[in-house]
Structures are given as C-alpha cells and as structure tokens.
Amino acid sequence: MTEEHTEQHVDIDKHVRVYITVFVALMALTLITVGVSYLHLSKGPAIFLALLIASVKGSLVACYFMHLISEKKLIFTVLIITVIFFIAVLLGPVFTHLDDISL
C-alpha cells in the first residue's frame, strides 16, 4: 500500500504540472478566440475558427482535467456512443430543412 501511495504521489506531481500547463493554454486560447472575433471575418471562416478553438479548449479540459486521456475503456465506449447521438441531434433537424434555409 505504501509503494502504491508513493507512486500515486509522484504521479500526482506530474499531473499537477500538466494542469498548470493546460490552464495557461486555456487562458491563451480564450484570448485568441476573442481576438479572432474582432477580425470581423466572414461567417464561414468565423464559425470554423471559433469552433476549432473551442474544440481544442474543450479537449484539453476533457483529456486532462477530466482525466479522459487515461480513462478506462468502458467510459470511452459510453462517450463515443453519446457523441454519435449528439451529432445526430445536432445536425438531424437542420439537414432535414436544407431546402428552406439561407446559409
């Protein structure tokens, strides 16, 4: 039990370094995404960039703060399935109305 405890301790120290790095990255990306919005890009590129940066930020939170990067297979499976259905509900409605929307 003691060896496990020490291993965990060392592990946590490594994790803490990662948390700080991720924190800095998140702050920076926030400022970047706000900065980009002031560039007044056209709709398409603006949406793409905003969502790209948000996805990177979100992935950092999920992978490192939520420990997904080292999480067990079962959790992954549940989440992958959820993501598929998330995409279905997100895009399904709008795909059924492509004829009468203005992009």
Add this chain to the structure above:
Amino acid sequence: MVQVETHDQSPERSGQPAAPHGGEGHGGHGEDLSFWRKYVFSVDHKVIGIQYTITGFLFLFFGFCLMLLMRWELAHPGQPLPVIGGLLGASRMPGGVMLPEFYNQLGAMHGTIMVFLGVVPLAFGGFGNYVVPLQIGAPDMAFPRLNMMSYWVYFVGGLIMLASFFAPGGSAQSGWTSYPPLAIINPTGQTVWLIGMVFLITSSLLGSVNFITTIVQLRAPGLTWMRLPFFVWSQLVTAFLLLLAFPPLEAASVMQLMDRVGGTSFFLPSGLVVGGAVLSKVSGGGSPILWQHLFWFLAHPEVYVLILPALGIVAEIVANNTRKPLWGYKSMVYSVLAIGFLSFIVWAHHMFLTGMGTVMNTFFQTTTMIISIPSVIILTCLVLSLWGGAIRFTVPMLFALAFLPMFGIGGLTGLPLGLSAADIQLHDTYYVIGHFHYVVAPGTIFALFAGIYYWFPKATGRKMSTWLGHLHFWPSFVCMNLIFFPMFIQGLHGMQRRLWDGGASYEHAQSTLYLHELIMVAAWTMAVFQLPFVFNFFWSMWKGKKVGDNPWHATTIEWQAPSPPPHGNFAHALAVHRGPYEYSVPGAAEDFTPQTAPAGATGPGGPAGPGAEPVPAE
C-alpha cells in the same frame, strides 16, 4: 449526482458481494427501521420495484378508463353517456354529452398516462428494479437512495399529471405529442403537463444511471456478459435509451414552457393567425418543426423502451416453459444492441409528411427498414425456441405465447408506415393506432401480465390462481384483437386519428363507422375481464398456494434466493458457473441446471449449451 453522506459507513470492502447480516448496514438495522423507512421511503430495490409496479398498474387502469370514455363517444357521438356522463360536470360532459375539448383531453392524457405513467414505470421501474439485482446476484442496486428518489419523483410527476385535469380549461389536449403552435395556445393544462414531464424525465434519468451502473458493476463473480439472462440485456439497452434520448425532450419541454409562460417564440412562427387575428404579443421567428424533431428524438427510442423489457420477459418465460435454452441467444443479444443504437437514427419517420425532402425521407426510411431486421431476428429466435420444446402451458406461458404473433402483427404493420410513399396514405390514420397498439397492448402489456404471473411467487412465496389466470387470459386475448384489428380497416379507408366524433362528419370514415360499436363493446368487455386479474393479484397475496423458492424450476439466479428475498437478497455470496438457460442438459439429474451449479456437476457427458466453461479469472 453525488450522493450525500450518511452515518454508519463500515470500512471499505474488498469488493466481494458481502453476505448480509439481517439487514445490517442499510441505514441502521433492518428490523429497527420505522414503518415509513421500511415500506414507504425504503431504499430496498424490491420495495421500490413493488411501489413502481402497483403505481404503474393504477395509472394503467386509469388510462384504460379514459379510453373507455373515448370509445363511448366514438360509437355514439353527441349522445349522453348514462350514469358516468352526469358525474363529470358541465365543463366536460354537459348533460352527459362529451365536449370535443374533453375528448381531446382524454386522447392526450390516455397516451401520456399509458406511456409515461403506466407501461414504462411498470416495465422498467417495476420489473427492472425488482428482478435485475436478483438476476445478477447483487444485494441491491448500485445507488439505493437514488433509486428511492427516482420512484418518488415519478410519483410526484404522476400526481401533477393527474392534477392537470383540474386546471382551468382542462388538461393537455394537443395529443401526447403536444405539437406547437396548438400546444402553446391551448389552456393551462398543457403547462401542467410540461411540468409533469420534467419530473418524469428526471425520474427516468436517475433510474437509468442506476440500472447501467448496477448491471455493469454488481454482477456476481462468474456472471460474464454472455451469461446474462436476456432480460438483463434488454433492461440494459432500455436504460441507455432512457439516458440518452430523454434529455432532448427535457430541453424541448423547457422551451415550450418558456413559449407558454415566458412569451418566447421558440416554436411560434412569425405571423401566426389564431382565431382570425395575428398573434401580436410574440416575437415570432420560431420553428414548430423544431419541437417535432426534439420530441420524436425521444419518442422514437421511447417505443423501444416500451417493447424491450417485454421482449426480455417473454424470453425468460419461453426458455423456462419449453425446458430448453433460447435459440440464438447470441443473435438476440447483438440484435438488441443493434436496435438500441439504430433507434436513435430513425425518428423522422414520424415526420415524413413535414416536407423534409426526398433525401432525408429516404435516409430515415432506410434506417427504419434496417431496424426491422434485428427486431425480426429476436422474434424469430423466440419462435424457433419453441421448436422441440416440452412446452408447459402455464399462465405466464399463455401470455408469452400470445405475445409472439401479436408483436408480429404489430411489427409487420409498421413496415408500410416506415416506407415514406405508403405513409402518405397511412399517416395520422387509424392504421397507425392499430399498429402501435398491437405492439404495446397485446404485445407489451401481455408480456407484463406474463411477468406478473411468473415472478409473483418470487415476490410473495405464493402462486396466483391458475383458473383465474385463464379467465383473465382468454377473453383478453380475444378482445384485444377485436379492438385493434378493425382499426387497420378503418385506417386503410382513410379514417383520420383524433376525430372526436369518430369520423361521423368525415366522408372517408362513413363506410367503417359501424366498427366503432364493435370496438367499444370489445373494450368494455376487456375491462370486465381485467377484474379477475386484479382480484387474483391481491387475493393470492394472502390465499394463494404457498410454493418454494423455485416453483417454476428455473435456471436464473433470482430463483436461488428465498421467496420473498430478504433485505440483501442472498444468504451466501454467489458464484456463477453457467449460462442462463441450461435446461434439459444431457446427463443432468433434473431438466434444469441453475446458473450457480458448479461446472461439470451434471454427470458423465458433461454439460452442454452455451457458457458452461469454468469460472473465468475475474
């Protein structure tokens, strides 16, 4: 949500299922619990399961009564209903004559109550809660307090739904589907409906988290995935459907509440004209179709929530009463997983007539046709399981056998509805009503009856009367068909749904109006023949023939527990060595070998059938 800490935590365990010591560790000591903690606010899955079952049945009968009133109106539009008509008051049935608004209320609430307050709480909350922990050899659900909460939230949601009848203007009256804009401009009852739905959805979510965690984590040692009874698989998939499909409806309900109460226009289009005047105080810009998408995103998986537990119950009873393993167990497992997944991408087959365009119509038509394949596989496996069996026509088996062709009719009649071209003719007609009722009524509800007769001895230590069971079954079976088959005929002739006068003033309906009388008589007759069941259920609790722990000579683990099981379920820690359906194993002393029987103990020749390997290292 994170559980709030309580007192009396014993030190962390090694992870083996502990032998219970007369109720120790469950909020104090079993015998010391007050009446309220033991029977009302219990955290024991069996008590909660019984609570769900009884409440579910009460709602089922109430929803049935609503339908009986509707059937009178359809057969005798505009005529006063003797006796009962006078009791319902001038706002509903002045002079005993049903108002169209009241008919619409009955319609909306019949659907809502049957689906959300009756069948699902019974099938999932009732049967699932009671049987699943026992069938996996667990002492209880993973989160007992969450379990208790999920029941009481359901109960409150149900009360709210009932209360909606007393709102000014009556209850919800825009169908169980609550389509805007109508649902938004209808009276207060709709707001109450939405609030009730939020409670019911919350209850569902709490329950589904519990079920999945329990099935994943609390299986007894040796109970590998492919040794799980099919019933547990079906409950697992059902739990996933509830977990992931309900939230969009919750979001939509919140938005509809905001439209009704907060003046928003999520679902109200610009320039909507109501009663000759443009709706002026709203911003417009909303989309009624948005509601349909979010509603059906839930409501399609919901219908699989209605059928999957039933398929699970039937599978258990068929295996038990044919004295042989289920045919194609593995195919059934993969099929139920496929159904679960596909059910999320077929929803817009309820929206074929909304102008989605041929590409999307084709997409949803295709996924709908594909999902029929695993359904047919499961039904076929169940039917093939009968071949060569030593069939025992017990009362549960009667209901289970009847389920098979009834579900077949229900499923097959769904096929034209899933084809967008044919659906043009059939959408919103009585054909649809016939289709889904065949699946839910002589389908699911028969399976639920079967389950009651089957597991009653486990819960009470007594058997229900066989004679009363027959008196319940045969007339019900006949009546079910007399009620729902004519609806296909009416629908094919073009009779629309939700017509308060039964189509009396609608040209397409004229040639089939005569069928309303037949349906009404069959419905009222069926009501009468549910009384033997109700009587049997309660009478047998005290006077039923006493039986041992395993009266059906079944193989699954729940039959290893005492009848009824005590707090904590099993007296000794269990280990599983076999698959779930080792009936008629060659060389065995009896025609059934329990899952917990040690491997190789059945004598020369060895055990046959799936899953008979020694306990894997876990």
Add this chain to the structure above:
Amino acid sequence: MSSAIPYTVEPRPDTGLNNVKIGIWLFLASEVMLFGALFASYILLRVGAPTWPHGREYLDVPLATINTLVLISSSVTMVMAWASLMRKQFGRFRLFMGGTVLLGFVFLCIKYVEYTTKFHHHLFPSSNTFLAIYFTLTGLHALHVIGGMVVNSYLWFSGGKMWRKHPQQFTNRVEAAGLFWHFVDLVWIFLFPVLYLL
C-alpha cells in the same frame, strides 16, 4: 447504508472503475444530450432566420471574456483540490475547493450583472429568438453552476468529517464533483464563442 454494495469505493477488477465514477459519467452523457438539443435548436433557429444579430450587438463580450477566464480558473482550482486529496494534503484541499466555490460565485455575480443590464434595457427572452436562446442556454448553464456550487460547498464544509473517517471515499466524491464541474466549464467553452463571438 451502502456498505453491502460492492465497488462503492474500490474499483471492480474487470472494469477498473468504482460505482460513483460510472454513475457520474453516465449522468454527464445525458447532460451532453441536453445541451446538444439546445445547441441543435440554436442551429435550426439561426439558419432558418432571415437575419440574426452578431453576439456583440446584444452582449457584453469583454465581461463574458472575464467570466470565461473565471470559470476556467475555477476548473483548475477544482482539479487541484482533488490532487491535494490524492497527496493527502487536506489543508490545501480546503484552500483550492474554497477557491473553486469563490470563483463560481464570481461567475454567477457577473451573470447576474449581465442579466439585469439586459432587463434594464427591456431585453427579455420574449424580445426575439436570439435572446430567447441566449437566456435559455446561459440560464440552464447557470442553473448547473448553482447545482455544482451547492455540491462543492457541501464537500468543503463537511469534508473534514468524511476525510477523517473514509478518506478514499471522500476523494472519489471530490473527483466526481470535479467531473461535473469540469463539464460545466466545458459547456461554457462552447457557449461563449457561439453566443458572444459569432
């Protein structure tokens, strides 16, 4: 009360997980679908609208940027609170958890300022569909922040007792609360650009 239930604290060997961890991830999966439906509504309403305002026309971007930084910081303090428990440093746990609660409170205050400013200018959910979806999305998010704060405050106040009696179980609970809190942060990470910057 749950002592007879296996794997409440120790992980089950084949899944490698304890019950609470699975439970909270399942709950988060359902929350993904909840917010997914609202984002889907946003998409459908926006593409179907003849015109749609840019976020900055109605919303205070600098203030919301600060709020974003506040919430991200609270996520860091939350994970540090858990890490402190893993290092058996209860004092630092209290510090970091207290910081999380404080930052969450700051977030809510800023939200309060945002909302009241709008109401003051007669901008309500009923004013147009942009504001309707803005208030609904951020309102539901704020409700989740409040819920998380309630749990975190409870863990902060009464943590000592449980830490002394059942440290492993307490650590697991803090981890579960952390997962919820990070999820709330994650939703905001998408909400912020979608509503304010596009």
